[in-house]
Amino acid sequence: MMDNPGNNREEGQQVKSSFNWPAVLGSVVLVVALLAVIGVFAWKLGWLSNLAPFSKWSTPEVIELNPSVSSGGTLEEKEYRWSYDGNSFKLTLPIPKDIYDYYRKMERAPIEDYSIYVTHPDDDGVLVYPVAAELKRLAVQKGYDAKETVNFAASFVQNLKYRLEDEEYPNYPVETLFDKGGDCEDTAILAAALLQAMGYDAVLIRFTSPIEGEAGHMAVGVAVPGVSGHYYPYDGKNYYYLETTSPWPLGEMDQGLFSKYNGVSDAIYKMVRAPALRFSGKLEYSVESRWFSDKTVDIGVTVTNWGTAKADDFYVLAFFEGHESGTMSSATYDLAYGHRISGVVTKGIVVPSGGGTLLVQLWLDGEVVDDWILDVS
Numbered sequence: 001m002m003d004n005p006g007n008n009r010e011e012g013q014q015v016k017s018s019f020n021w022p023a024v025l026g027s028v029v030l031v032v033a034l035l036a037v038i039g040v041f042a043w044k045l046g047w048l049s050n051l052a053p054f055s056k057w058s059t060p061e062v063i064e065l066n067p068s069v070s071s072g073g074t075l076e077e078k079e080y081r082w083s084y085d086g087n088s089f090k091l092t093l094p095i096p097k098d099i100y101d102y103y104r105k106m107e108r109a110p111i112e113d114y115s116i117y118v119t120h121p122d123d124d125g126v127l128v129y130p131v132a133a134e135l136k137r138l139a140v141q142k143g144y145d146a147k148e149t150v151n152f153a154a155s156f157v158q159n160l161k162y163r164l165e166d167e168e169y170p171n172y173p174v175e176t177l178f179d180k181g182g183d184c185e186d187t188a189i190l191a192a193a194l195l196q197a198m199g200y201d202a203v204l205i206r207f208t209s210p211i212e213g214e215a216g217h218m219a220v221g222v223a224v225p226g227v228s229g230h231y232y233p234y235d236g237k238n239y240y241y242l243e244t245t246s247p248w249p250l251g252e253m254d255q256g257l258f259s260k261y262n263g264v265s266d267a268i269y270k271m272v273r274a275p276a277l278r279f280s281g282k283l284e285y286s287v288e289s290r291w292f293s294d295k296t297v298d299i300g301v302t303v304t305n306w307g308t309a310k311a312d313d314f315y316v317l318a319f320f321e322g323h324e325s326g327t328m329s330s331a332t333y334d335l336a337y338g339h340r341i342s343g344v345v346t347k348g349i350v351v352p353s354g355g356g357t358l359l360v361q362l363w364l365d366g367e368v369v370d371d372w373i374l375d376v377s
Helices: 021-044 097-104 115-119 121-142 146-158 173-179 184-197 255-261
Strands: 061-064 075-084 087-096 201-207 217-223 231-234 237-242 267-270 277-288 296-305 311-320 323-329 333-335 339-350 356-364 367-376
Touching: 075 097, 075 146, 075 173, 087 097, 087 121, 087 173, 097 121, 097 173, 115 184, 121 146, 121 173, 121 184, 146 184, 173 184, 184 201, 184 217, 201 237, 217 231, 231 267, 277 356, 277 367, 296 311, 296 333, 296 356, 296 367, 311 339, 323 339, 333 339
Parallel strands: none
Antiparallel strands: 061 339, 075 087, 201 217, 201 267, 217 237, 231 237, 277 296, 296 339, 311 323, 311 333, 311 356, 356 367
């Protein structure tokens, strides 16, 4: 039998493919390159500026500034002795070392409103309230009226040692109690905290030195009916001057101190819990130049709440001086006290021809609470 011509192939012989792989690969490379060019072109036109791969800043990050509190800390017993109205008094106070260390590690706020040191809540139940309650109990026991009770509580603070530290910064009440002394703002903060805990309406009174570079002074004001003497009107009330570094009674002010500041205070701070927002670190920015469009600048800032209450719905506005119609806003944010948020972004502020002065404002409750100025070319 003859073999079939149609099967006249060697076993295992492969049929050669007609598919052109080099051409396909070249086409893929060409398409990818074309898409890349289109993507870059779209980015240059600003169409993709809000997409994550093309964004300079990521999602805002919030961190807590308060140090951690160690548990099981030891108690350090502090004894205080002082005199008032011919009577001697003694108070023994066990202070948790971990609470003292907690406040010692606390980052100090770059703001002049020292009421935040009075209204910080973490030492109230541990120290401030118990000391205030004991002072009030002793005052009631002696039959003191409202004015005498203020002077009695003040005498406890006035008998602490006046001391200056190597680093000049305000102390929280627990620090002054633990150290058994401090300078004028430290004792004023402590006295204001104790008086407020005793139910008095107290404020902090700040004086700025007329001599440049010299430290000013801080005292307390107390609104007490039936008192005469030197006072400062504020918010419809008269707050009588109370010195905390030496034994002056309510309403009386050292003549030398009065002459130095002409009796004029430059700030009065109410003892209420409130947010205190400030810009932190440095302003980051990038300038974008796109084809067929204006040059724009994007900014990113960090904001810290140094206060003692939550800040709701704050935002950042940015515009070039004289070009307020081009104002751009960030999103709105909330920030708990003792926290910091980075990556608050305001984008697309059009740069005037030749550049200009960029104004960056931090807004809270309808007011500008901080601002930055930046020259952009």
